[in-house]
Amino acid sequence: MKLKHLYLALSALGICYTWYYNIQWFKTAESPTFFNFMQDAQVNFAGKSFGADLTVVVLTFFVFMIPESIKLKIRFWWLLIPLTFLIAIAFTLPLFLYLRADALEKLEKAT
Secondary structure (H helix, E strand, O other), X not given: OOHHXXXXXXXXXXXXXXXXXXXXXXXXXXXXXHHHHHHHHOOOHHHHHHHHHHHHHHHHHHHHHHHXXXXXXXXXXXXXXXXXXXXXXXXXXXXXXXXXXXXXXXXXXXX
């Protein structure tokens, strides 16, 4: 198995694993709004720690992804920005790594 295929599998895992819990929250929340979701995620210091951690991870991901995508001419890379917030970084980071590996593979074949 190529590493890029592992990235794709991790991307699928990232969407399934995170959204299983998102769906559970939506099914059990009294008022399932985005505001209430964010409020529930910040209910204690453990949640705030995860939020701070994810904020740094997302910012680091964007700092790496944007210039790398432009340099490698990855098509539709900009879609990963809203998808990071709408779905999960657990989905978009491995998806970007797949797209990057694919672009590098094509570049290597062209030379």
